[in-house]
Amino acid sequence: xxxxxxxxxxxxxxxxxxxxxxxxxxxxxxxxxxxxxxxxxxxxxxxxxxxxxxxxxxxxxxxxxxxxxxxxxxxxxxxxxxxxxxxxxxxxxxxxxxxxxxxxxxxxxxxxxxxxxxxxxxxxxxxxxxxxxxxxxxxxxxxxxxxxxxxxxxxxxxxxxxxxxxxxxxxxxxxxxxxxxxxxxxxxxxxxxxxxxxxxxxxxxxxxxxxxxxxxxxxxxxxxxxxxxxxxxxxxxxxxxxxxxxxxxxxxxxxxxxxxxxxxxxxxxxxxxxxxxxxxxxxxxxxxxxxxxxxxxxxxxxxxxxxxxxxxxxxxxxxxxxxxxxxxxxxxxxxxxxxxxxxxxxxxxxxxxxxxxxxxxxxxxxxxxxxxx
Numbered sequence: 001x002x003x004x005x006x007x008x009x010x011x012x013x014x015x016x017x018x019x020x021x022x023x024x025x026x027x028x029x030x031x032x033x034x035x036x037x038x039x040x041x042x043x044x045x046x047x048x049x050x051x052x053x054x055x056x057x058x059x060x061x062x063x064x065x066x067x068x069x070x071x072x073x074x075x076x077x078x079x080x081x082x083x084x085x086x087x088x089x090x091x092x093x094x095x096x097x098x099x100x101x102x103x104x105x106x107x108x109x110x111x112x113x114x115x116x117x118x119x120x121x122x123x124x125x126x127x128x129x130x131x132x133x134x135x136x137x138x139x140x141x142x143x144x145x146x147x148x149x150x151x152x153x154x155x156x157x158x159x160x161x162x163x164x165x166x167x168x169x170x171x172x173x174x175x176x177x178x179x180x181x182x183x184x185x186x187x188x189x190x191x192x193x194x195x196x197x198x199x200x201x202x203x204x205x206x207x208x209x210x211x212x213x214x215x216x217x218x219x220x221x222x223x224x225x226x227x228x229x230x231x232x233x234x235x236x237x238x239x240x241x242x243x244x245x246x247x248x249x250x251x252x253x254x255x256x257x258x259x260x261x262x263x264x265x266x267x268x269x270x271x272x273x274x275x276x277x278x279x280x281x282x283x284x285x286x287x288x289x290x291x292x293x294x295x296x297x298x299x300x301x302x303x304x305x306x307x308x309x310x311x312x313x314x315x316x317x318x319x320x321x322x323x324x325x326x327x328x329x330x331x332x333x334x335x336x337x338x339x340x341x342x343x344x345x346x347x348x349x350x351x352x353x354x355x356x357x358x359x360x361x362x363x364x365x366x367x368x369x370x371x372x373x
Contacts, residue, residue: 061261073258100224108133170212176309204228
């Protein structure tokens with residue numbers, strides 16, 4: 001029988017407590033969500049500034065993308081939105097994508113499509129989209145130990161490749177810690193390498209909203225709109241020549257229907273709200289400090305993080321699932337993150353805080369974590 005292995009794969013995942021299943025969410029906001037008629041405190045949202053809870057003004061844009069951007073899909077709204085991001089971050093040019101995954105993976109493939117002697121060196125904890133793009137690229141890919149500049153230096157120093165690209169996240173999605181941006185830049189300058197930064201989880205939260213790029217400007221910057229911006233899509237910012245190259249060889253961009261004018265209008269509106277959300281960022285920062293102090297008092301060992309992503313390592317996948325379900329019984333919704341998303345024996349509860357939460361919500365969460373420990 002063809003594809004008989006599927007049953008074995010699914011049964012194996014179930015036995016190892018790694019089977020993934022979807023949950024239908026009836027209603028959601030940054031602070032709470034409802035599933036099967038019950039409302040929970042939501043500590044699994046990436047809507048860090050709670051912008052998704054704000055109503056949008058009346059929108060006038062068209063809902064369809066019509067075609068790919070290289071046919072008739074490149075609207076005035078897209079061009080103006082790209083120009084706004086370029087002005088904000090000091091880049092020459094940009095491309096809008098339907099998703100961050102597509103942007104990350106396709107840029108790496110397209111950048112090296114016609115290169116010889118190429119090397120991609122990625123942080124070991126980079127997002128799957130970056131890893132997939134690197135594996136599919138016409139270049140050698142190596143990994144360096146997480147935020148380990150000595151290991152990165154050794155990787156770059158031993159390579160004879162002419163075209164070298166260092167790739168990192170600004171804020172790492174599963175650990176919540178930040179990349180050492182100045183040190184990354186120093187290594188790139190030392191070894192004549194370019195730096196590509198995926199700032200999905202730093203954008204909107206850090207640097208008065210500009211994210212990690214407020215500290216330094218990489219050669220290629222990817223921002224996604226599905227987290228703090230509370231929208232959909234992504235943008236790649238780079239020099240004119242890099243964007244022109246991507247227009248020639250980026251198959252994801254060439255053969256995908258363009259973002260609609262309506263989506264661009266939503267993104268533009270949310271960007272204005274994000275840049276003005278100083279009070280939300282201050283409240284969120286205070287909540288992070290409060291949560292960390294309460295966990296320390298309760299002897300809950302969080303991973304080192306000053307961002308809204310606050311992981312609590314559990315260890316094995318079964319225990320992580322048990323704690324997840326116990327917390328749901330207590331009205332707390334968060335996710336057990338298991339391999340292969342994270343390394344073996346580092347299954348964790350990934351706790352995310354938002355500006356919609358209160359100190360009382362934090363107290364409820366910490367008390368529940370103590371009881372489930």
